[in-house]
Amino acid sequence: MGNCQPTIVPCEDFDVVADIKAIRKACKGFGTDEQAIIDILANRSADQRQEIKNAYFEKYDDLVDVLKKELSGNFENAILAMLDPPVVFAVKELRKAMKGAGTDEDVLVEILCTATNDHIAMFKECYFQVHERDLEADIEGDTSGDVRNLLMALLQGNRDESYEVDEELAEQDATCLFEAGEGSLGTDESTFTFILASRNYLQLQATFKIYEQLSGTEILDTIENETSGTLKKCYTALVRVAKNPQLYFARRLNDAMKGAGTDEDTLIRIIVCRSEYDLETIKDMYLEKYDVSLKEALKDECGGDFKRLLLAICH
Secondary structure, eight states: OOSOOOSOOOOTTOOHHHHHHHHHHHHSSSSOOHHHHHHHHTTSOHHHHHHHHHHHHHHTSOHHHHHHHHOOHHHHHHHHHHTSOHHHHHHHHHHHHHSSSSOOHHHHHHHHHTOOHHHHHHHHHHHHHHHSSOHHHHHHHHOOHHHHHHHHHHHTOOOOOOOOOOHHHHHHHHHHHHHHTTTSSSOOHHHHHHHHHHSOHHHHHHHHHHHHHHHSSOHHHHHHHHOOHHHHHHHHHHHHHHHOHHHHHHHHHHHHHSSSSOOHHHHHHHHHHHTTTTHHHHHHHHHHHHSSOHHHHHHHHOOHHHHHHHHHHHO
């Protein structure tokens, strides 16, 4: 959507042999030179990091195993996330969100509500390759009711991804949303789900404008009043993503840091996964919304090598 800037671009004078030598040196002997590892990995694209991983394996050893022995905590988690191809990391996060007791719906929502149709198709394929399980079956088994229906609709991966706006359709959809929510007793979730999961983002923006004129209420306020729990989070995420995906991610980062404790997994997921798409733009949105730079916020929340790595990815 729009003009999005990354923070990590492919390194122009990439020399995989020099990189693997430097990483090997950083891991040998007493102690680990974490800064050397950060300097290399935070300045290479995901494809270049795959080349490093493969070359290291051919010449020395399994780099992931080596780093698991050398590193620990959130720093280790973030470095390992950077050594997975982005789609593999995403499907590991999806599985982690569903394993064990309870489901971390926030993670499912964040990943699935922001994915393009191509991403959805890759997630399904890769999920099966990595976990030998079916993503749709897992999500169906792990969620219920309207949330399940919405996530299953998103997993069909058939959102219109054009940039065309059909004003008549926007009026129809706005009327349907009004009649399904505020204009009736109870809420008809299937109408909300269908429209939010299938229309293109510009079309949704046009629909929300007309909805507001029709009802005198902003669509997010309607969702706040008409729904609850995970479904409310899903619909809110979809509306925010349709309006401004980078602002949605800025909010997610802020939520991960505010209050007591820090949700480091979310920081890792967004900062690592968005670094080659739109993290620079997310930083701009963060500053605009919260009057503090993302880097300053991270400095306050995180410590040690983990902090240094995230700041290096943010550039």
